[in-house]
Amino acid sequence: MTTVSGTVQERIMLPPSAREGEADSASALTARDVWTMFRRRLVLIVVLFVLFTGMAVGGFLLWWFKFPGYRSEALIACISNIPRAELTPEQARLRQDEYERFVLTQAALLKSPGILSEALKVTAVRETQWWKDIEKRRWKRPNEHLIELMDELNAGPVRGTNFLKVSMVCRNPKDPAVIVRAVVNQWYDTVKQRTASEFADSALTAARQELDELDREIEDKRHRLQELATRLPPGARTNPENNVVSQRVQQLSQQVTQLQLELAELEQFRDFYNDPSGLAATAEDRAWVEQDPEVAGLRQGLFLLRQQRAADERVYGPGHRILKQLDAEIAAREKELEQLRMQKLEERRQDAREAANTAYENTLHALYLAQENLAKAEAALQDQDRLLLENSNLETDIEQSLEYRKQLVEYIKGLERVKAQRTAIDVHIAQEPTDPLERYSPNPLLLVAGILLSIALSVSIGLGLELVDTSVRTSQDVVRHLNVALLGLVPDTDDEEIPIQRVERAVRDAPHSMVAEAFRGIRTAVQFAAPAERQRLMLVTSPRPEDGKTTVACNLATALAQGGRRVLLIDANIRRPGVHKVFPGREPKGLSNLLIGDGTLAQLAYTTDVDRLDVLPSGPASPNPAELLAGEAFHALLREARDQYDQVLIDCAPVLLASDPLVIGPIVDGVILVVRAKQNSRGIARRALTLLGDVGSHVFGVVLNAAQVARGGYFREQLRAYYEYQEGADTSHRLP
Template structure:
C-alpha cells in the first residue's frame, strides 16, 4: 500500500504545473530603474572618480585668458563685374555661404603665417588645449618649431563667433599671457582687413588687364565686320534709306505698287459713277449727285424744277407741266452726256491696271532673285551690331573697373579692438566639475546597462519561469552577517524573520505539489554555492516545527555539510551504511531540534554514484517512508556529477535551489535538461538569497512587513536601525 502511494505521487510529479510568463515586448521604465538601483554602487563610484579627475585636471591646468576683437562684415552692394566668366572670386549668392567663407578666411593658414611673421611669435606660442596640458604633465609635449606646427598651435587658440541677427563677428584668441592674447587678436583682425583690401585690388587689376585685352580684340572684330558689310553693299548696289535696305528693284516695286493702287481706286470710282448714272430707277437728285462737272448749273436746274413742281401741285396747268418736262429733259441730257464718256475712261483705266500688274510681276521676280543678297547683307549687318554691342559693354566695364580700382573700398570694418583681459577664461571649476559629474554619471549608467546586458544571471522571476517552464515555489530573501550554521537554523531560532516566513511559504507550496505524506524530496541546485544545503535544512526545520516527523539525509558524499550546520558529531553515516559497515540503528542521528533527525554523509567513498544507486539506498528510503512523515535529501549539484540524477530518480520530487544574481541562466537550463532526460519529477524552483533592497524584479517583497511584537525592546529597535544604516553604507 505504501508503495502504491509512492508510485501515484511519482507519476503525478512527472507533470508539474508550469507557469508560462509571456515575454514583455514593451519598454518597461521600472526595469530600467531597477537596473540603475542594482548597479548604483558602480554608477556612484564612476561618477566620483570622474569628478575627482575633473577636479585634479582643473587644479593642475594653467590659467587661460581670452581677448576679443569685433569686426563688421558687409556684403558688397555692387559688383565690379557682372559677367559670370569674369568673376574671379566667385559669386556667393547665399548669405550663409558668404559669411562662412569669411570665417574660414579668418582662420586660414595664410593669415596665421602672416600674423606669426609680423609679431615674431616663433618662440612665444603655446597651446591651451587639454590634450597638450596632459602631454606636458607627462613630459612628452614638444614646443612647436616647424611652420606648420606653429600655425596649428596658433589656430588652436583662435576662434570665430558670429553675433546672432547682426553682421558683427567676434574674433577670440586664447593665451596664458593676457597681453599676448590682446596683441594677437588685434593683429588678426587688422591683417584680415588688410588682406581683404589687397585681394580686392588684385582682383580689380586682373579684371582690368583682362578687359583691356578683351576690348582690343572686340574692336578689331567690329572693324572687320564693318568693312565686310561696306564692301558687300557696294558690290550689290544696296542702298540704305531710313535705316531700311533698298535696291533699284525694290524702289521700282514700291513705285509700281503706289501707281497700281491709284489706278484701282480711280477705276472703282468710275465704275461706281457709271452704275449710278445708268440706273434710271434711282432719284434724279442721286444721279445728279454722281456728276462731277457743271454741278452748280445742274443744281440750279434741279431747284427750278422743284419750284415748277410745287406750283403745278398748287395750280396744275399745261404750261407748267411743259416747263417741267423741258427741265427734266435738259437734266437727263447732261446725265447722258456724262454716262456716255465713262466707258472709254473705264477701259483706259483697266488697260493701265494690266500694264502695272505686268510691271509689278516682273519687279517681284527680280526682287526674289535679289533675296539672297538681302539675307547675306542682314547676316553681315547683325554681326556688326553684335560686335558693336559687345565692344560698348566691355568698354563700359573697363571704365568701371578703372574707377573701382582707384577707390579700393573695403567691406570689412574693425568695430572694437581687443582689450587686455582682466579675468581668466578657463579653467572654470564649476563648469568642469559639472561636466565631470555628468560624464561620470553617463559612463556609470552606460557601464551598468552594458553589464546588465552581458550578465545572464537570474534577475527576473518571470523570465526564470518562462525559460525553465517551472513555477517558483518560494523566494528566500538575502540575510547578511550570518554563518552557514546560523542560516541553516533561522527557521527555528528566528521564527518571526522573513527567512522563516519564506520557508513556511515553501512548505505550504510543497504540500500542494506532493498531496501526500511520507514523500521523499530531493533538494539540489545547478552549481555549487547556491544554498541547496541551507534550503534543505530550513525546509526540514519548517516541517519539524509544524509537528511532522522529518528525516534529513545528507547524500552529498563529495562535500557534506549538514553535520556541521546542525552541530551533530558523527563518525559514520550514509556512505558507511551503503557499504555495509553499519546498520540502521547506528545510522540515524538525533539533532537539537525536536521531530528532526539526520543521516550524516559519513566517510567519503571513492565512487558515490555507485553507492547511491545501490539497492541499499532504495531499501533505506522505503524504510524511512514507514517511520517519517517527510524525508528530505540534500544532494550534490546537477552539473558535472551523476549523483544528482540518481537521487532525483529515487525521490518523489525534486526541488531546485537557484541563487539570485549569481546563477547563470544557461546553468539552470542545462541542469533542467539533464534532470528531464533522467525522467526526474520536478516540483519547482526556489529563488534563494534575493537582495530585495537592490530593486530586483522578483515579484516578492518581505522587506517591508514585520511582526508586531509588544515585547520588542528599544535595544532591538536600535539594533534594526543600526543594521539598516550599515546596509545602506555598504550599498553606497
C-alpha cells in the same frame, strides 16, 4: 513497483506565470526592474556623480580663470558691380556661384602662410601677450607663431550676406583686435587690385582642363566598349538569354541528362548480367541455344536413337540386352545434350555480359566528355555574363559622362561670359576689429552640460555594472532568467540581528530569527507546490558545492517536523556527507551500508533532538555511489520510507559535479534546487536545471540562499519590520 507517483504529465508543474513567455521574460526589463537596479547601485552612482561633477566643475573653473577666451572679429564686404538686369535667371545663378567661389577663395587667401607671415612682422603683433606666451614656451616648433596663428585664426563667409568674417580668440582681451587688424590690413593691401575677371581666369583654366580629361575618359570608355563588342558572341548584346553560348549550354545540359539516364539503365543491365545468382535463362536464350548446329545435330541423333529403340522393342520385346544398350546410349546422349546446352547458354550469357560492360563503358566515357564540354560552355557563359555586365556599366558611365560634359560646357560658357564683361567685385573692410566687451569662453552652459553628462555617466556605469553582472542575486533574476518558481529566499547570516552559531540548525536553535522564518516560508511554499501525495519524496541539490543545499535540507526538514509531519532526512551525498555533522548519530553506518545489504532502515536511521525528525546518514564512502543509488535497493528504500514517513528529504551531491542527482531526480516526486546569491551565475543555474529536466526530473522550484541586505535589496525593510514587530517599542536592532 516504482516510487514515481503518477506520470510526469500528472505532476503539478510550474505556475503559468513562470512558464509562459519564456523568451520575453528572459530579456525584457520593466521600469520597476530598472528602478530596483538604480536603488541597488545608488551608492556607486552617487560616488561617481560626485567624482564626475567635481572633475567637470574643476575643469570649468580652471578654464575660466587660467585659460579664458576673448574674441574680436572684422567684417569684409564683397559686393559685385554687375547689373542684374543684364542676366537671365540661369546667368544669375552662374554669377552667384562664381561670387561664392570668389569669397571662399579670398578666405583661403587671407589664411595663407604668405599673408600671415607678413602680419606677424608687425610691431604691434609682436608686443601682444599672445606672442610673448609662445616665446616663453620651452619646446617650440619651427615657425611656431605662424602655425599657432593658422590654427587660431578663423575666416569664412557669413551665410545669407555679402560679408567675409575674420575672428580670433585670445586669453588677453587686448590681443585679438590687434592681430586680426594686422592680418586684415595685410590681406587688403594684397588683394585690393584683384578683380573677378582674374579669378575667372583661374577657374576657366581649371574647367577647360577638366573638360579635356573628361573627353579623354569618354574616348577610352568607347574604345573599351568596342573591344568588348569584338569579344562577345553574335547576338549576345541584343538577346543575352538566347545566343550561341546559351544554346550550347542548353544542348550540352540535355545531352548530359540523356547520357545519365542511359548510363543508369545500362548499369542495371550490367549488374543483371554480372550477377550469376540473379540471371535466369529466358525463352529467347533457350531458342538461340536450340538453333545452334551442334545442339541441333546432337538432338537429331538422340531422336534417331529413340526411334531405333522403339523399333527394336517391337522386335525383341522389353528387357532385351540390345534395348538396355540403347537405353544406356540414349542416357549418355541426353546427358551430353544437356551439358552442350548449358555450355552454349553460358557462352550466350558471356556475350551478353561483355556487350553490357562495353556499352556501359562507352556511355560512361561519353558522359565524361559531355560533362567536360558542359563545364567549358558554362565557364564561357560566365565570361559572357561578366562581359555583358561590364558592357552595360560602360554604356551607363558614358551616358553619365556625356550629361556631365554638357553641364561642364555650359559652366565654361558662363565663365567666359563673366570674363568678357570685365566687371570688378568691390572689396572693402566693413567693420574694423575692436576690443571684446565680454568673455567669449568658456560658456557657462558648458558647466550645466558637464553636470548633466556626469549624471548620465554615473547612472549608465551603475546600471551597466548591474546588467553585466550575470550572477543570480534576486528573485527577479530567478523568475526572469531561470523561468522556474521561486520557493523562497534565505537571508545571509551576516545581516541577521539574532546571533546564529550554526546556520544549519537555525530553525531549531534560533526559531525567532529571520532565517528561521524564511525556512518556515519555504515549508509553506513547498506544501502548496503540489498535492500532498505528490511531495512525499523530495530531493535537495545545488549546482555547485558550498551553495547551502545541506543547510536548506536540514532546516527544511526541521521546519516540516515542527509542522507536525513525520520526516526522514536521508544523506545521499556519499561523496561528501554533511548531515551527520548537523545531527550526530550513534554509529558510522548509514545509507551505503543499507544499499549493499548491511542493515535495514529501522536499524540504521536514528532519531534527533527534533521531534518527529529521523536521519539516515550517508555511511562510509563508496567508490561507485551513482551505481548504488541507481540500484533496486535504493528504490526499495524509498518505497519503505514513503510508507513509514509523511515526508522524505534527500540531500544529494551537486548537479554539475556528480551524476547522483540525475539518478535520483526522476524517481522522486520533485526537486528543490538551491542557488547561492552572487555565487552562482545564471548560466550555471540554467545548466543545472537543464540537466535535471533532460532526465525527466520535476523541479518544484528554486531556493535563493544567502541573499544579502543591500539598498534596493529584498530583506532590508523586511528585517527591520520583522524585528520591530517582535520587539514592539524596542528598536535597538534597527538597521542603518
